Amino acid sequence: MTDLSRSEEIRFRQEIREFVASEVPESIRLKVAQGRDVSRDETIAWQRKLVAQGWGAVHWPKHWGGTDWSLQKRFVFEEEMALAGAPSIPPFNTRMLGPILLEYGTEEQKERFLPGALNMDQWWCQGYSEPSAGSDLAALRTRAVREGDYYRVNGGKIWTSYAHYADWMFCLVRTDPEAKKQKGISFLLLDMCDEGVSVEPIHHFYGAHILNQVLLEDVKVPVSQRIGEENTGWTTAKALLEHERLATSRHAEARRKLGRLLALAKANQDASGALHQRADLKARIAEVAVQVKALEFATRRGLEMLIRDGRIGVFASSLNLKGVAINQAVDEAIMDIAGVDALAADAAYDGLPRDLLNDGGDARYVAESRYYLRGPAIAAGSNEVQRNIIAKHVLDL
Amino acid sequence: MEFMLTEEQQLIEDTVARLLEKQWDPRRDQALLSADVARLPLWHELAELGLLGIALPEEHGGGGMGPVELTVLCRRFGRDQLRSPFLSSLILAGTALTCSPLSALRDQWLRRLATGDAALTLATLEDGAGYDHHHTAIEGQRCQQGYVLSGRKRAVMDATGVDAFIVSCRLNGELALVLLAPETEGMAVASYAAFDGSSLATLTFNDVLLPEEAVLARGAEARAALDAALAHGALAAAAETLGACEGALERTLDYLRLREQFGTKLARFQALQHRASDLHADLEMLRSLVSGAAQSLTHEPAHADAFAAMALAVPVGDRVCREAIQMHGGIGMTLELGIGRYLLRVNALSRLLGDATHNGRLYLERMEA
Numbered sequence: 054m055t056d057l058s059r060s061e062e063i064r065f066r067q068e069i070r071e072f073v074a075s076e077v078p079e080s081i082r083l084k085v086a087q088g089r090d091v092s093r094d095e096t097i098a099w100q101r102k103l104v105a106q107g108w109g110a111v112h113w114p115k116h117w118g119g120t121d122w123s124l125q126k127r128f129v130f131e132e133e134m135a136l137a138g139a140p141s142i143p144p145f146n147t148r149m150l151g152p153i154l155l156e157y158g159t160e161e162q163k164e165r166f167l168p169g170a171l172n173m174d175q176w177w178c179q180g181y182s183e184p185s186a187g188s189d190l191a192a193l194r195t196r197a198v199r200e201g202d203y204y205r206v207n208g209g210k211i212w213t214s215y216a217h218y219a220d221w222m223f224c225l226v227r228t229d230p231e232a233k234k235q236k237g238i239s240f241l242l243l244d245m246c247d248e249g250v251s252v253e254p255i256h257h258f259y260g261a262h263i264l265n266q267v268l269l270e271d272v273k274v275p276v277s278q279r280i281g282e283e284n285t286g287w288t289t290a291k292a293l294l295e296h297e298r299l300a301t302s303r304h305a306e307a308r309r310k311l312g313r314l315l316a317l318a319k320a321n322q323d324a325s326g327a328l329h330q331r332a333d334l335k336a337r338i339a340e341v342a343v344q345v346k347a348l349e350f351a352t353r354r355g356l357e358m359l360i361r362d363g364r365i366g367v368f369a370s371s372l373n374l375k376g377v378a379i380n381q382a383v384d385e386a387i388m389d390i391a392g393v394d395a396l397a398a399d400a401a402y403d404g405l406p407r408d409l410l411n412d413g414g415d416a417r418y419v420a421e422s423r424y425y426l427r428g429p430a431i432a433a434g435s436n437e438v439q440r441n442i443i444a445k446h447v448l449d450l
Numbered sequence: 451m452e453f454m455l456t457e458e459q460q461l462i463e464d465t466v467a468r469l470l471e472k473q474w475d476p477r478r479d480q481a482l483l484s485a486d487v488a489r490l491p492l493w494h495e496l497a498e499l500g501l502l503g504i505a506l507p508e509e510h511g512g513g514g515m516g517p518v519e520l521t522v523l524c525r526r527f528g529r530d531q532l533r534s535p536f537l538s539s540l541i542l543a544g545t546a547l548t549c550s551p552l553s554a555l556r557d558q559w560l561r562r563l564a565t566g567d568a569a570l571t572l573a574t575l576e577d578g579a580g581y582d583h584h585h586t587a588i589e590g591q592r593c594q595q596g597y598v599l600s601g602r603k604r605a606v607m608d609a610t611g612v613d614a615f616i617v618s619c620r621l622n623g624e625l626a627l628v629l630l631a632p633e634t635e636g637m638a639v640a641s642y643a644a645f646d647g648s649s650l651a652t653l654t655f656n657d658v659l660l661p662e663e664a665v666l667a668r669g670a671e672a673r674a675a676l677d678a679a680l681a682h683g684a685l686a687a688a689a690e691t692l693g694a695c696e697g698a699l700e701r702t703l704d705y706l707r708l709r710e711q712f713g714t715k716l717a718r719f720q721a722l723q724h725r726a727s728d729l730h731a732d733l734e735m736l737r738s739l740v741s742g743a744a745q746s747l748t749h750e751p752a753h754a755d756a757f758a759a760m761a762l763a764v765p766v767g768d769r770v771c772r773e774a775i776q777m778h779g780g781i782g783m784t785l786e787l788g789i790g791r792y793l794l795r796v797n798a799l800s801r802l803l804g805d806a807t808h809n810g811r812l813y814l815e816r817m818e819a
């Protein structure tokens with residue numbers, strides 16, 4: 054696992070760019086550039102291309118279809134993929150479930166679930182949050198009662214991203230209601246086709262359908278689908294690879310969007326001329342560009358910590374907090390530069406000739422992308438939760 | 451100056467609030483585009499109560515009131531999320547008409563507007579001109595019957611079902627406002643939905659014949675009418691943004707008082723308390739500026755203060771409405787709860803009447819003039 058030399062890195066980046074250029078269909082490339090959601094079928098098709106190339110889960114062991122790449126090489130891979138505009142695959146299969154199975158699953162469970170997760174024969178979703186257990190996740194109440202070889206599960210999950218696409222859900226359930234919060238929780242794998250599972254859509258305020266509510270009514274889950282020991286689910290769920298915590302900075306995404314911002318500022322004009330010449334907008338773009346640069350170096354610093362110490366620790370909270378904020382700042386600048394062009398609803402873009410939307414620099418869907426990015430500030434450790442972690446564990450307040 | 455509402459103004463506010471409470475459910479009605487709202491019974495009731503034409507001249511059936519009463523209405527519309535042609539028809543087009551030189555054409559449309567019998571809209575923005583509603587590259591070519599127009603207008607509000615457009619163009623080298631009906635030969639209207647549920651259109655003129663008698667105002671008179679319309683538009687948008695922020699913050703505070711995590715109400719977390727307090731203080735500034743600007747406009751129909759109000763409303767509106775989503779957590783992202791709709795609306799307003807930089811610049815220019 055020696056690190057890449059400079060020339061190897063350049064060659065590797067080139068290889069990735071060429072792969073993306075030849076393998077990502079134009080229609081998907083456009084969606085990614087516009088910050089739009091890629092469909093279920095498109096996502097699966099892309100993942101299978103990656104698998105065929107040996108790149109389906111680069112951080113998994115080779116035995117299970119991963120690679121033996123160094124941390125640095127994996128980082129370069131992910132960075133270059135995002136910069137090149139490859140669609141991002143939801144993290145549930147290979148980034149969340151995979152590492153958990155690898156660390157806590159039995160051989161049998163690995164055999165049964167890893168190949169399908171890799172190839173996306175099963176689409177997985179994450180059932181952690183509940184209506185009354187959000188930031189305070191350990192307050193979850195979905196109850197699993199042991200009945201012989203089965204658990205009988207009752208309750209429900211909410212904000213479950215892509216549950217309407219999912220074949221399976223990994224979830225946290227309460228197996229011991231007497232134990233203190235984190236202690237009585239178990240980690241179960243649940244077949245979404247099972248009797249008693251129903252999925253209700255929840256629409257984003259701007260219309261997109263990503264979120265869902267999952268209702269669980271007398272669902273029978275075999276005990277063999279529990280990962281880890283009973284009542285140790287909390288620890289299991291925390292087995293997120295340290296390496297994954299780098300990804301929450303979204304630095305490559307921010308850099309790609311900065312490119313879009315610059316292109317729009319060049320293409321659009323107002324009565325005084327091209328927007329990129331306007332002094333106030335230059336200052337605005339510069340401010341955003343500086344932040345994106347800082348985020349890029351911060352992420353590389355995180356990588357260095359990871360290589361040196363094997364962990365990035367609480368630095369991850371700063372990366373997450375600033376990563377979300379800086380991505381939002383780029384989106385907001387894009388939307389402001391797009392100005393009147395950004396007004397149309399998504400459906401309007403699909404229904405009217407582009408020409409009639411006066412859309413000089415392709416500002417389509419910028420509003421959707423901006424509003425979508427409100428989500429990460431709330432999900433998986435909200436901004437406020439990150440600030441609490443920094444105050445307590447970094448600043449010792 | 452008078453920052454408190456008079457009894458009569460308070461009565462207007464209460465009347466609208468009651469009417470909206472009874473007849474407007476943003477959740478139920480969210481599929482409606484703003485242009486469709488003019489076909490609801492609610493719209494006729496607003497007309498019958500004399501609220502639609504509240505600021506139009508009395509001699510043409512209006513209420514003869516002014517910017518203060520307009521802000522009372524728009525603020526309430528913002529709070530209750532009513533998207534309607536009020537801004538496009540009664541404020542922008544209505545003010546342009548009111549401030550145009552007297553003519554039979556003007557008077558006839560004013561009367562129809564005041565009774566709610568017709569809707570008008572302003573078509574001013576053009577490609578490549580940013581938010582500059584004054585800029586027009588459409589130059590009328592002289593012909594025997596008048597002029598011939600070719601060109602395009604963008605982001606025309608509520609064009610569906612409108613009875614006529616007030617279009618800006620240049621005639622004999624000077625700015626002019628002219629009235630054109632949608633069925634005019636050579637004119638095409640392509641409507642589309644905006645992300646906030648309002649209805650917009652692109653207007654294309656292909657050798658459209660403009661008769662001399664369709665000209666509302668020219669030169670300095672056209673400029674004055676357009677200035678007044680845009681100042682009233684900026685004030686109305688600022689007032690609507692203020693109302694949206696008030697609605698968003700109020701609902702957020704209610705939620706913080708209700709929601710529990712970690713065994714306590716969210717309202718107990720000082721981090722959230724301080725942010726809510728900041729938003730409140732921001733809103734006090736905006737409230738003062740909107741109210742003061744409304745009074746400035748009462749004395750001078752194109753007063754610079756209106757642009758100051760909008761220049762402040764844009765960043766405050768965005769911030770308050772974003773924070774409202776954030777402080778709700780996951781449920782803040784949902785269509786069902788509808789907290790996000792405030793953000794959509796204030797972001798749409800700042801794209802229709804101009805962003806903070808644009809309005810700030812207008813304020814500076816006019817303040818110095």
Ligand SMILES: Cc1cc2nc3c(=O)[nH]c(=O)nc-3n(C[C@H](O)[C@H](O)[C@H](O)COP(=O)(O)OP(=O)(O)OC[C@H]3O[C@@H](n4cnc5c(N)ncnc54)[C@H](O)[C@@H]3O)c2cc1C
Pocket residue numbers: 178179180181182184186187188189211212213214215264428429431432433434435436437438441709711712716719721722776777778779780781783
């Ligand atoms: C787009 C999106 C996708 C999601 N996908 C998934 C998924 O796939 N699977 C899943 O299980 N969950 C998912 N979630 C749920 C997400 O993890 C929760 O929304 C998150 O944990 C916050 O919980 P909540 O929504 O209940 O908000 P609450 O916890 O009620 O928080 C409301 C507000 O209060 C703040 N707050 C809470 N506690 C404190 C405190 N101690 N101090 C200061 N402020 C505080 C929060 O930061 C927030 O601003 C998703 C959420 C979103 C928005």
